[in-house]
Amino acid sequence: MDSESALPAPTPPVTTNEDRTVAVLTYLTIIGFIIAIVIHANKKTALGAYHLRQGLGLTVTGLVLWVAGMIIAFVPVLNLVMLLWPFISIGLFILWLFGLIAAAQGQQKPIPLLGEHYQKWFAGTFA
Numbered sequence: 001m002d003s004e005s006a007l008p009a010p011t012p013p014v015t016t017n018e019d020r021t022v023a024v025l026t027y028l029t030i031i032g033f034i035i036a037i038v039i040h041a042n043k044k045t046a047l048g049a050y051h052l053r054q055g056l057g058l059t060v061t062g063l064v065l066w067v068a069g070m071i072i073a074f075v076p077v078l079n080l081v082m083l084l085w086p087f088i089s090i091g092l093f094i095l096w097l098f099g100l101i102a103a104a105q106g107q108q109k110p111i112p113l114l115g116e117h118y119q120k121w122f123a124g125t126f127a
Contacts, residue, residue: 057118
């Protein structure tokens with residue numbers, strides 16, 4: 001029998017309710033995000049740091065899109081692009097839901113499309 005096949009499967013890290021609380025608070029308004037940072041500062045966990053980076057990335061993405069939308073709205077020819085704004089908002093809401101659900105389940109699951117990038121861009125944050 002091969003010694004490698006005899007090794008037990010790795011167990012996933014155990015998440016506590018406090019870990020999940022930090023992760024979920026990250027996605028609940030800017031006040032929730034700030035509270036999550038304070039709680040995480042007292043007890044750093046991998047799950048908390050992961051979702052704080054995901055939440056920060058989503059917030060930055062939303063702000064960048066909002067600023068770009070405001071600039072585009074004032075350019076006469078480009079302001080028709082603002083007709084897409086409801087679809088962009090729905091897309092951001094869906095991404096937010098993915099993050100919130102993963103946090104509530106205690107999973108380190110990246111937000112679709114940008115989640116992996118958020119982890120790279122904010123790698124040193126909340127460590």
